[in-house]
Amino acid sequence: xxxxxxxLSILTVVVADYTRRVVRCSSKKVIASIFVVAICLSGVCSxxxxxxxxxxxxxxxxxxxxxxxxxxxxxxxxxxxxxMLRRELVARxxxxxxxxxxxxxxxxxxxxxxPQDPDTGYWISSKSHIRHxxxxxxxxxxxxRACGPNDGKPCKNCGG
Amino acid sequence: xxxxxxxxxxxxxxxxVRGDVLFMTWNMKWFPxxxxxxxxxxxxxSATLTxxxxxxxxxxxxxxxxxxxDIVMFAQEMRDAECCSNLVSAAGVKGLNVAAVSCxxxxxxxxxxxxxxxxxxxxxxxxxxxxxxxxxVSIPRGFAYALLDAGPNARIACFSxxxxxxxxxxxxxxxxxxxxxxxxxxxxxxxxxxRQLGEKYEDKKLQVVVGGDFNTNDDxxxxxxxxxxxxxxxxxxxSCFRDLKKSQKITHPGTNGFPDATFDYILYRGxxxxxxxxIYQGAPVSDHNLVTLRLR
Numbered sequence: 001x002x003x004x005x006x007x008l009s010i011l012t013v014v015v016a017d018y019t020r021r022v023v024r025c026s027s028k029k030v031i032a033s034i035f036v037v038a039i040c041l042s043g044v045c046s047x048x049x050x051x052x053x054x055x056x057x058x059x060x061x062x063x064x065x066x067x068x069x070x071x072x073x074x075x076x077x078x079x080x081x082x083x084m085l086r087r088e089l090v091a092r093x094x095x096x097x098x099x100x101x102x103x104x105x106x107x108x109x110x111x112x113x114x115p116q117d118p119d120t121g122y123w124i125s126s127k128s129h130i131r132h133x134x135x136x137x138x139x140x141x142x143x144x145r146a147c148g149p150n151d152g153k154p155c156k157n158c159g160g
Numbered sequence: 161x162x163x164x165x166x167x168x169x170x171x172x173x174x175x176x177v178r179g180d181v182l183f184m185t186w187n188m189k190w191f192p193x194x195x196x197x198x199x200x201x202x203x204x205x206s207a208t209l210t211x212x213x214x215x216x217x218x219x220x221x222x223x224x225x226x227x228x229x230d231i232v233m234f235a236q237e238m239r240d241a242e243c244c245s246n247l248v249s250a251a252g253v254k255g256l257n258v259a260a261v262s263c264x265x266x267x268x269x270x271x272x273x274x275x276x277x278x279x280x281x282x283x284x285x286x287x288x289x290x291x292x293x294x295x296x297v298s299i300p301r302g303f304a305y306a307l308l309d310a311g312p313n314a315r316i317a318c319f320s321x322x323x324x325x326x327x328x329x330x331x332x333x334x335x336x337x338x339x340x341x342x343x344x345x346x347x348x349x350x351x352x353x354x355r356q357l358g359e360k361y362e363d364k365k366l367q368v369v370v371g372g373d374f375n376t377n378d379d380x381x382x383x384x385x386x387x388x389x390x391x392x393x394x395x396x397x398x399s400c401f402r403d404l405k406k407s408q409k410i411t412h413p414g415t416n417g418f419p420d421a422t423f424d425y426i427l428y429r430g431x432x433x434x435x436x437x438x439i440y441q442g443a444p445v446s447d448h449n450l451v452t453l454r455l456r
Contacts, residue, residue, distance in 0.1 A: 082385040086341040091296045093334060126270045127197060143197040145270045 213250035234371035262289035367430035
């Protein structure tokens, strides 16, 4: 590329000198001709600038953009396919962990009554299902609910 | 006569030009105890409340220093409605009220301590919450919503969400894919509600904002196949972190070998432009940072 520009520049100078000496035209005309050649050269250069060598192959920006767009579309398609596969996988293998959350659903909104915890003197942890009594430091401190004297497993510290 | 005319014109312009709205989202990490499914001592919880209120009030003051703005805050991992009221009172932001608090329950009907909420200074037209409903999988929690009156002929539909985490019990690829599927299904449900709202408020200008902990992002290779956030982009939502570098949008600083991540987003639709955006450090209250976005 650089060799091409250099040779074209030399050619321009030679042509300009020849025109000035042989044709004996004015210096303004010579400058004008040089200007025209320069414009042509810049066009060649800008075209060259828009291209790039990728893995030894010359590609233009337009081609890269088209390739980028194609990859984007392909990526979207793959993402959709992934989504479908995930849905299928979960439906086939996992299924729903619980048939229902026990929460009434009305359209997109739900109305859930706030549960009241009566003071039964026993408290059962939601996660571990361990029962505590009011003497225990975990009583009403862990997330859970009021329960009966025989619900869950008794706490090892307080006896439940 | 001329003075009256000028005054009238100023009033007319003031009525027509709507102010900015400051949106904030913060996952407050099992607020106020900071511990999963466990209460702390009263003193400890009170201290956390004070610190959280200071962070919220500081962010509001910083963002509204130059000019006032209406405020909408999305909060996640709140224990209950009482904690939300306490936080709003302690923050002392003028006009800020609780618009919606969820009451998600576990399978045995006991309320979870990871509720989502919306606080705002705008008038609330409708609010509530819903659990994620999906026929294939059981998705934890749900979303809180509020339809806000943002001036003449304008409504802002707000959604506070906390999507499924990346926690996988046996750390298998199936569990990972299941988590992604749960988030995608939740996003699809929100977008369905947004579509319904769009049909209902067709004549009015409806702006939509979804804020919260998405537990995913559109940068990391880990989530390259995930469509959760991208589905919002497909529905013409824009991200509060648009055009920012990865290092400029860390909302969940890395800990225990996990790298820095962007999990907390505010996605919006129908606004003119971003006026400002900033991330405030959430420590020591939470492992997530507070994200603010001022929109016009």
